[in-house]
Amino acid sequence: MTIKMVADHAVWPKANDAIFGLAAKAKDAIAKYGKENVIDSTLGALVDDDGNLICMDTVYNELKSLPNADIAAYAQVAGQPDYLKAVQDACFKEYKPNAHIRAVATPGGTGSIRHAIWNYTNPGDSILVCDWFWAPYVTISEEFGRTVTNYKLFNEKGEFNIDSYKENFEALLNKQKRLVTVINTPANNPTGYSLSDEEWEQVLDIAKDNAKDKENKIIIVVDVAYIDYAGVGSERRKFFSKFSNLPENIFVIVGYSMSKGFTMYGMRSGAAIGISSNEDLAEEFYYSCMHANRANWSNGTRAAMSIMTNIYNDPSKLKAYENEVNKYKDMLRKRANAFVKGSKDVDLEILPYRDGFFVSIPCENAKKASDELIKEKIFVVALKKGLRFAVCAVSEEKCAVAPAAIKKVLDNLK
Ligand SMILES: Cc1ncc(COP(=O)(O)O)c(C=O)c1O
Structure with a gap:
């Protein structure tokens, strides 16, 4: 050997x-x-x-106009406070949920998926993902001794397969009493599918129904890596407002990425955005992710954060x-x-x-x-x-x- x-x-x-x-x-x-x-x-x-x-151009002109110190300096562990505000505007636009919301900067969307899987599952747990999925969900889960269970993304009519979702969701939740389910929408990689608002309603109904058992902990991770290329205007962001006033044992984490929307793939920036009706749980999320940041990559790419902040804080740059x-x-x-x-x-x-x-x-x-x-x-x-x-x-x-x-x-x- x-x-x-x-x-x-x-x-x-x-x-x-x-x-x-x-x-x-x-x-x-x-x-x-x-x-x-x-x-x-x-x-x-x-x-x-x-x-x-x-x-x-608007992104790289901004980068090149940054003072060197703003590129070179460390960022705060959780991310620059003005970035953490700007990233919520960029993510939700006019559909910010009525809830307690906290954001933590991560290197790309990958960092946010990593935090969601590590911080919200127990050893040996299985994560629920559809059968047309981004391979790193498995890589990340394997790295942490977790597995992935697949439900069928489509039914025979080519719509979101809510029956397969429900069956697998409830089987895992009954067994684990806690479940991380990752939904990559809008603009799913690899299919290009986006859940309709009605399909979102069905997904949330299943979660709410199962949340009646207060022992259950349901974590919905929404991977929105491609959101900036979805729909007309911000129509594909409407579903965010459905995350208002959810039962407190449903916690939503949005995995936001600057990689595609800002063509900044290699500059590694994004955010994990936690949404809860309970402020303590939003705070718990923030400190859990901040600790995970410090333990893994210390802090994020400061210049990338400044680009977003500067663009979002100047109406003409934003336009x-x-x-x-x-x-x-x-x-x-x-x-x-x-x-x-x-x-x-x-x-x-x-x-x-x-x-x-x-x-x-x-x-x-x-x-x-x-x-x-x-x-x-x-x-x-x-x-x-x-x-x-x-x-x-x-x-x-x-x-x-x-x-x-x-x-x-x-x-x-x-
Ligand atoms: C489905 C999906 N989620 C998340 C990401 C996150 O990428 P990054 O870490 O580069 O932001 C990607 C990028 O390819 C992706 O395709």
Whole structure:
């Protein structure tokens, strides 16, 4: 047996991140065949029609105008107080719940998911996540000795599968008496699905019903990483107001990320925002997350916080920033429409798309399909249950033609 120096709990398979690996292959293909001949739909980042990463001017002009000391200095452990206010405005807009709310800065949305899972589950607990999910939910849970249980995201009608949600929710809650359920909406990664307000109502009814047993502790984590690209205006934020006056044994944590909305993926900023009808529980959340910050990364990226604060505290900067986001939101919408139409034209089955960076194609043997597509110079991420096409990274023109090529490959695999 080979010697292991790493402690038992920290031994993991020698695997590199599959998405970053595929992205590197796509880059090689672009260098070899030219960008016009390759469709690189791998990374979840906004890319312009020429294949360049989009970096918002309003964001980077602000960064470059910051005094060096505002970039270099440590931030406070919980985050700069003015940022913690601004991030709530950015997240909720006009739909701030009537509740006790506390925010703690985290490095990206990932940090907030990490805190929610670590701070609100017991060893061995299972976290409830839908079957089309962002893989790091599992990575984070595994790291902490937790597991993930999946419910079916869609029913036969292509709507949120409330029956599967309820069945799994109640089974886990009855067993654990505490449950963290992560709902990635609006603009779910990888499907682009957004729960309707009626579907949110049903989710909350199940929680409220189960909250009648005061022993139950229900934690709803809403991962809104893509919210800035969802719906028209702030229509996809309406559900936030439903978090007003909930029973005190339902605690909501919103995982907010600056990565996509500010094109600041590598600058690592976001927030965990806790919502409760009980002020003590909101305070408990704040100090629990602050401790976790100190223990893990000490404090967040100060310059990123200042960018948001400065933009949100200056109406003209905010207007310019919103105009810029909306420009990219329109671009995304046009690309997604082209992909959805292209799929319809060739009868390619896709999952219901509403908003955001990705569209998913359900299929058997997605890995094989992805490998075959590489031969056609199309780079699409293979998931357990299908393929993820990143409309955020592909021009409208290519989004229109990709479905036919994908359909052909899938038909040949049958
Ligand atoms: C579903 C989902 N949640 C959260 C995140 C958080 O990302 P970050 O930590 O970069 O803000 C991402 C980013 O890819 C995501 O896709």
